[in-house]
Amino acid sequence: MKRRIFNLLAVGAVLIPSIALAHGPTRQKLTLTADVAAEPAEVWEVIGNFQDMSWHPAVYSTTGEGGNEIDATRLLTLGEEGGPTIDEVLYKYDAEKMTYSYRINEVAVEVLPVTNYSSHLTVKPRDGGGSTVEWRGAFYRGYPNNDPPPELSDEAAIAGVTGVYKAGLDALVERFGAPSS
Template sequence: MKRRSFLVAAALAALPGMALAHGPSRQKISLTTEVAAAPEEVWATIGNFQDMSWHPAVHSSTGEGGNDIDATRLLVLGQEGGPTIAEVLYKYDAAKMTYSYRITDVAVEVLPVTNYSSHLTVTPRDGGGSKIEWKGAFYRGYPNNDPPPELNDEAAIAAVTGVYQAGLDALVAKFGAPGS
């Protein structure tokens, strides 16, 4: 009985140290914007998984499978021959104007994340126009403890936020802000 109590006490004492050594936490962000255009007009621009030409960082987008589950796309960033991001579609609902995708391949020097998934949704805005929500979940680019600054949680959050904000800003520039 004393041995069992000792083992339980030893296991409980080790728990705080184990909690510190578990590695990174999944990060989540969600950005929204509102535009003057009707949801159907916005969806016509962003609803095709194969075409991400609306995003200013994307030089070209090619893929296979259209908007079917497991469709793939390869984004070339910046300019011809630029860095790439490979993605796969895992949810698509045209009626609800939403889709979800995952990154299957990206260098952490390009986007400092791992295990990244994202959701893009267009909904009607009260008073007319549309609300666009882009949310994602991911881990930092460095999976172990003590990451270098360019691969830590803050760098991952800043990079994904920058991608989302640039895309949303481009949509506001294209469709106009409500009331403008």
């Protein structure tokens, strides 16, 4: 009996450190901002409609239902007609504060290597005039287990989301101009 207990303890001593070291991905967070010359209301007029993401250069078309109401949906088609899609749902919307939050319901990891993605888009007044557009998100990499392939790693997820945010923010700077000060 003592030997059996000793054997169980020995096995436990070997397994417990292994279990403690084996963990899945960690949630990544990213925030990018862009300053534009236009006043917040003018910028919000362009980006504040959840159903219209035509301001983003990667988006070919947006279709959806529910307007800017909670649980509204949109389907983004990327690049060209018949291109890859991203299915999203709105879970927070405040026109007065010029902010909304949404989640991705479905996207192929080959398109954007993330899972469990949520994002917030906000327009704020900028000291000295103009606006600051803030786009922030939280997500997990595209591969949920340990030892992901490079294209589904934390680094790939961060690079993918950074690319999406940067392209959209750069398009807004091009559209509205950079502030002079």
